[in-house]
Amino acid sequence: MEMENIQSTAATPAKTAESNHAPIQAILLQLRAFIALLILFGFFAIYSDSFMQTNNLIILTKQVAINAILGIGMTYVILTGGIDLSVGSIVGLCGIVAGGLINEGLVLSVFDVVIYFNIWIVMGLTILCGMLIGMFNGVLVTRFSVAPFIATLGTLYIARGLALLRNSGATFPNLVGDPELGNTGFPKLGAGELLDLPYSIWIMAVLAIIGTFIAMKTPFGRQIYAIGGNQRAARLSGVRVKQVTLMAYVISGFCAAIVGLIITSQLVSAHPATGESFELNAIAAVVLGGTSLSGGRGTIGGTIIGAFVIGVLSNGMIIEGVSSFWQTVIKGVVIILAVMIDQFQQRLQKRNV
């Protein structure tokens, strides 16, 4: 499984693997998200007949992909010591932007023309829109020193409001495009498959690999970790703290735009309320994956595993017929447990040092 590869190269920093005297319990703790995933997987595989069916696993992974892609962007932001609460709203706004461009085109009333774009350009403009909102967050945080929590909370409302304003709260339905206008093909993104797997799963895999590569093997990635670990030391080492932090928010906006496109395409319609509370699921995935909310510590691979833990848990519980009220409670318990174990591990690590 490809997820295993990501885990071994990324989710556990080489520390424990290379210092051979690390006690077994420390290794187990570091791999905890992965172990939790295996246990959950094994549990539902044994107790449920339908869980292991290919069809169900694909549905499960499709759901996970949405959260995981948001989680990838969120990981960058959290690694810098920030947080991005606006991603759910960006998902909704980007969906509406794409839907509007397909159904109504770009209206330039000054010239009294309406421009309909090719579907690739529609997607490009939507992604640009997501990145611009991310940049807005980044500018607030780095240039105007607004606390990330507040800045992105504000953007959460602004983006959601704009999404509602665009079509007066109404949905853009039936986004199939018009052959005469040359903008057909949008539903393929959500419905298309490659090697029997939906595109969204491939997108998640590609973004996870690129995301991990950027985090591990580029100066930008290294500097993200440094800023989250000690901003002042990073600055004195010549890291352009403001630019790098801003980029993290742009990446998060990019990921949210991708998710907006995928969901809108899957539904073949754009609804302004899409993506509500997605930000919380994304944060949960990041935290479950072992990334520290105070910054500087964590991996993209961990986030992907975290997203799978949440996905497997809710998919399995739905199949088992657990009441949705209990599902919510259990999800909360799992998140708290994950952070408690994280604290425990940090203390253990300190003591070993």
Place this chain on the structure above:
Amino acid sequence: MNPITDDIILHAEKVQKVYPGTVALKDVDFNIYRGKVNVLVGENGAGKSTLMKILAGVEQVTSGKLILNGKEIAPKSPREAEALGIGIIYQELNLFPNLNVSENIFVAHEVTVGGSLVNHREQERQTAELMKRLEQPIKPRTLVSNLRIGQQQIVEIAKSLARNTQILIMDEPTSALSNTEVEVLFRVIRELKTQGVSIVYISHKLEELLQIGDYITVLRDGQLIATAPMPEINLRWIVENMVGRGSATAYTPAAHEIRDDALRVENLTLPHPGKAQGYLLDHVSFSLRAGEILGIYGLMGAGRTELFETLMGLYPDATGDVLLYSESLKGKSIRERIQSGMMLIPEDRQREGLVQTLSVAHNMLLASLRNHLFSRVVLSGRKEKNSVERHIEELSIKVSNRNNPIGSLSGGNQQKVVVAKALLTSPKVLLMDEPTRGIDVGAKEEIFTIMVQLAQRGLGVLFVSTELKEVLAMADRILVMSKGRITAEIPRAEATEEALVAASAIGHELVKAGV
């Protein structure tokens, strides 16, 4: 001083402390004599901090006993130790800058009316009494953030006394103090002794131990090496026991050729932030030549750190010019200055030098990532590995694996990682702010050797130190700063302790008379 007649207040017997993987203390016996200054020395990693933490209840013994006034004790928390009369003052002071002196002294031990309302008047009265006992003119209502470091330390001492401390542990109490402040502290310590308070004193500054200590205990590698009454021993004895070899204390730098101007600073001025007048840096001009080691000496607040930070570009509102090999650095960012060949080794390793969450290798590479690229944006693992391993070897950094967390290294080795990070940027001028702060004698000498090697390679080395002996031993030329100005420039041959101290006090006359 007579170990037989002097009264032992606390006796640690065969104390052992085992951490997973290491033995921090092996069967250590340690006596604290009543009303005396009991000095504890050893290189980093010798076990001083562990022993201190055990006494203060932060850590517990694996085996062995602590006997206080004839009774065995086993404090499980700092609060329990406090109740037994054992207090501790850490190197990094634990005060709340936003609260006033008396609030700080009584924090978590408030004097109350009816158990819930704080009786500020009574607290302030007791604070005034404590300050009288310590003979310090500090007012109870002064905000702690308005006090000088030395005064803040006095507040910490008062805090301990307010809790009826019988044994006061002081960890590197003078590391941030100027000479005048040290004198005040020593006066307070002597006063405490006469009042029967026993002091455990930990410091790296050996000369000062000879001055203030009554008994000395040397630890090395977790073991008790020697213990003696202070009058019977000398500096050489301490160093020999600490390092385990008879090394000379006075370091003599090897010859290095001084060449042309590397750095010229002209009229560098930094206004006091938030104040209409007054300068942190007052028209500072000097030059540094390639291959030269230029020392800067000055008291706390003289502007040494500000000078370095301004040179690095941290203060955009500074005026004046900085020329690095005739290239003006005016208006350049930190990053651009590093690329031009200037690099700072900051004073505070933990807060400014290192990123605790990163590994040794990643810390070392942080400032020079662009020199380790495989392609335009991708790092080369091979280049990174080569650089890191080369510097681990060249600076003899003791680390088993370059991917270990930076926190697993001793202070001296951490400092060498900071130095390595700076060297990887290929600097032409290196600014070293207190490069030997808080590291042991052995590591200090290694840092000195590195400085000389860098000068031999043609770098200009500018370094700041509060230790007179260090400046006198290392510098080819010494600048003395006081109140943001350069008050003296003294060549090596003419430098004396007296001259430095006199120049560093210029502008301080009034303050001095007041203390």
